[in-house]
Amino acid sequence: MGFNAFDDFMFSFVPIFITTVFIIVIGFIIFTIVSGIGQWSKNNNSPxxxxxxxxxxxxxxxxxxxxxxxxxxxxxxxxxxxxxxxxxxxxxxxxxxxxxxxxxxxxxxxxxxxxxxxxx
CATH class of the missing domain: 2.40.50.660 (OB fold (Dihydrolipoamide Acetyltransferase, E2P))
Structure with missing residues (x-):
């Protein structure tokens, strides 16, 4: 019964962990793109x-x-x-x-x- 509880925990924890890491990585990529576009736009509007x-x-x-x-x-x-x-x-x-x-x-x-x- 001990192994079954561990298996249940791993089957519920691992997908949540992978999803969280995926969201963080995608968020960082989006932040980098938006920051780059913002700096490009600011430069274009500068004299x-x-x-x-x-x-x-x-x-x-x-x-x-x-x-x-x-x-x-x-x-x-x-x-x-x-x-x-x-x-x-x-x-x-x-x-x-x-x-x-x-x-x-x-x-x-x-x-x-x-x-x-x-x-x-």
Whole structure:
């Protein structure tokens, strides 16, 4: 009789647990999509600004790459504008490679979206 009670518990607990995990995962995916769309919309509604700036620092963040999986690298550059504020942007590897710390020029951006840096 002891095994029967355990079996009954497992048959009622496991589906509830799997359903809960499924709902959490789907909820996280939906939250990520909605957040991305919200940021995209906010950027589109922000003014496009071109301001004098200089490159303060560059960094790259690499993730993955263990076993048979490939590594992914994201590139970030921090600019300082005339007011002293610093802004970090995610950018493509080709644009990242064309910038050096200390470069001075005109930074164009829209919200959190990097558009270009025209080096002087």
């Amino acid at each position: 496009r600004l071109t301001v004098p700036a200089h490159v303060v620092t560059k960094r790259a963040h690499t993730s993955g790459g263990s076993g048979d999986s490939s590594a992914t690298t994201k590139y970030y550059v921090t600019f300082q504008v005339e007011s002293g504020d610093r802004i970090e942007f995610h950018m493509k590897a080709t644009e990242y490679g064309m910038l050096a710390e200390g470069d001075v020029g005109m930074l164009t951006f829209q919200g959190t979206r990097y558009i270009e840096f025209d080096r002087k």
